[in-house]
Amino acid sequence: MEPIPEIKIKKKKKRRARPKQGSTPKSIVSAPVAAFLSAIIPGLGQVLATQFSRGLLLMAAFFSSSGLLAWRVYLLAHREPTAMAMFSKALGRRPFFVGLVMGSIFLIWLWNIRDAARQTRPERRGGVGIFVLVVFVFFSLGWQISEINPYKAITDLPQALPPLSRVLWPWKAAFTYRTETVKAHANILIGCEDPLPQQPERGPGEPYLKSDPTCGELSRFDENNNVIKGTVLTIEGGNFEPNSEAQIWWVDSLGNEFRPRQEGQYVSVTTDSEGSFKLELVMPYRLTPPSARGRQIHKVEARQVERVGGPIPAEPLRLTISRMIETIFMGMMATIFGIVLAIPISFLAARNLMSGSFITMGIYYITRTILNIVRSIEPLIWALVAVVWVGLGPFAGIIALTIHSVAALGKLYSEAIENIDRGPIEAIQATGANRIQTIMFAVVPQMISPFVSFSIYRWDINVRMSTVIGLVGGGGIGFILVQYIRLLDYRAAGIAVWFIALTVAILDYVSSEIRSRFV
């Protein structure tokens, strides 16, 4: 057969013999030189023994850990004039930390010298055990740098328990009762000039209040600011709510009301099982204005606050529910906007669709890069930007979540498009189907399950995110949660936390359920 040079023939890849293990280039320095160099610059000996990564790793570990230690020592004792003084002061303040890290670094240094010598030998033995010590040094540094303090966590726990328990069981604040005030009064004449004041009329069974006497003098102060006690009134009430508290109020002739005190306490009584009570009340001090001269009639009044009807949701609960709804819808709207915008973008970011020409490949790379950058920025940061843009509120949150969703979904969708199987498309085309039929029969069925599952997953994430996006002013439940925490209203905050947890749990279940149906 004549040779046909133009024809490409696919050749099977021949397996090339792999280079044998251990054929790394020989060391370029002798053992003592390597040890000496590593004593001056840790790792240098290993590098010159052509164990590059080992040497560089050691070098990096040694210098970064000593650098970090120096920084911490400086922070502990920066007032000291000399390095030695700083060091001994720091050792004095944190003997355990400074001593341990210092000692370990010294050990690493020693080991490194020995290792450098060993690495020059052809068999290149030497364990990696020392790197456990390196990790330990970084762990100790990390402990100190990040101010870890388990002791404080334990000792401060008792203080944290009361607010914590309120957060965990906040339902006391969730409901209130509508109240009605039951009251009755008696008229009291100031200065006992006839005639005595008329008493209010009362029907049978209505609460009443009787006073004996029905006139008297208010408490006063003499020139030396000593109290001259007023008349003692014996007050009797009846037909009140049994076995509950009744407050005593005083109403002066101008209609100003206040609660009189006796021995520093507001005067109140508890009714007996019949709803009656009896008490003695010293007529309180009241400065009457000059305009109120003449016959003055004050009132003594007993009031009971009574619950009517069943419990009704209190303000925090109502606000939480309405904000929770807002949150769920924020997540939903952001997801919908995200899906709508991500679909066209995902076509631009799908390699198989864009591999046509240099221009389309360029668009592909640009789109991919933008998506990656946008996606790597957390929604909370986008929310900060959006708050500056459109102001506080749920719209800012929606913008932030939408931006992030577009990027995340755009990537997922484009990967779904890239993974599409060409086979069924060809098979459907081969039956004589037109373009739309091919899309509906071969493309859509392949896309639908990833699209649905990614979108649901995103909705799930968006609702979760929208619960925290309020922390930076992006609306939703997070917004009231921070407010409650700042106001130290832990019960209200607890209600919000409970609702967040509940919603997320339900959502988790629903979304995984839907996704498992579709996949």
Next chain:
Amino acid sequence: MLEVKNLTKIYEDGTVALRDVSFQVEDGEFLVIIGLSGSGKSTLLRCINRLVEPTEGEILWDGEDITSADPAQLRKIRRQIGMIFQHFNLVKRLSVTSNVLSGRLGYVNPWSSIIHRFPQRDRETAGKALEKVGIADQAHKRADELSGGQQQRVGIARALMQEPRMILADEPVASLDPVLAHTILGYIERMNQESKIMVLCSLHYLDLVQRYATRVIGLREGRIVYRGTREEIRKMTDEEFKEIYGEEAERISAGRREE
């Protein structure tokens, strides 16, 4: 009658997959195409229904030039050509019935078909087609729930739905075990013999070629290097078969292909 004249295919990357290929197939023939991996078998079959656009040459089917057909004509031609694939190429997420019905897409009203509405008559034929290939009980399963052999039967039922006058089968049994191979090729042979449907099929195993082919062409590096009649192929020995495959033939000697 199908006439392929001077067919050449050069892919965009410069690969010459077919070089000046010419042959004829009469109605009712079972033409088997043999050749090494990469010799251009798939390319040839795909050129015939223009899943791959030929670079040069003509393909005449009963005098009509497939290569110059406009899109509407091409769809009319394609609907009469059933295609069976090595990897079945079913739409995995659709039901078996939907996959079989998709064979009617070239005939039905495109608008109602895109919402998967097909005439009652087609639905009945689909049932019968599934019965013919022996998987009527699987009709409501999703295509990817079936075994490989069952999936290929769905592929054949889909081709049957087209009421085809030609079948293109690209290694229809290469991903099935040998026992199934005869079943599947048996269905294709039945279509070929009962309805005089022309079959173009690429195969790898000599025993299968000898059993089913009425005529054979051998490809190597995009050229036809062997033409044989039924009788010639029956007499062919393993050694001669290997010759067509060239120097690398040892690898296929056991009737098994190395991928």
